[in-house]
Amino acid sequence: MKSTKTPASPRPGTKVRGSRTGRPIMALLDLLGRRWLLRVLWELRETPATFRDLRERCDGVSPTVLSGRLRELRDAGIVDLDESGYRPTPHGDALVRALGPVHDWAVAWGRRVRPSSE
Amino acid sequence: MKSTKTPASPRPGTKVRGSRTGRPIMALLDLLGRRWLLRVLWELRETPATFRDLRERCDGVSPTVLSGRLRELRDAGIVDLDESGYRPTPHGDALVRALGPVHDWAVAWGRRVRPSSE
């Protein structure tokens, strides 16, 4: 019970960390709350990327974690791997678009805290 | 240097975990990627809650983590504590609303994976 640990990707209907209701939002909140996952998804929002490319985009995240997060994202049907590299699936693309308002909020947040940053 | 550790809440313009650009979206992605944080924010979306109440809503999250997350959320100006308990600030409320499309996506996700869940 060390290397081949089952990553236990949260999915709707399964018992996720911190919730046994199986409600989809809980599974998603658990999934998105894992370190680097939102960042990885964000970096894939426009162009596909290879594993190493993605690592650089994410400021050198360790391959251990990146590998785990990509597996979770693939298990959830959010990203996929083809010849062009990792890229969001159509469903994943919808999720990225759903994050648009969150990005807008972040920009407004930046303006409040430190005017004139992007 | 053990108990009074500075939690280092990510803020726009400051160097956050995994990014030195200081772009607001990076700070937010770091903040939201911390365990339980999204869940805590979600549980506060409608009604305020006391510390212990919030702990139960979050399936008994440990007070250590809840305390840390609430501090980060307060430092970020997202939640506040008054006589009625913890509640989102107006800015925090805007963030919660920005998460609306994400919730919708989660519901659709649940329908795909396991039809007839919420």
Next chain:
DNA sequence: GGGTGTTGCTACGGAATGTGTAGCGCTACG
């Protein structure tokens, strides 16, 4: 047969973070 370069991805040890139980100091009510 080299070499040199990609690719995705794993092993390992140490550091950081999260978990769970107990309990503090405080305020109120009776």
Next chain:
DNA sequence: CGTAGCGCTACACATTCCGTAGCAACACCC
């Protein structure tokens, strides 16, 4: 006084993450 609520912390243990190194497979070129 006792009891109950509050926010929150201490402490020891478990899990997760990080950073470096490196593997196996594939390609290209000589």
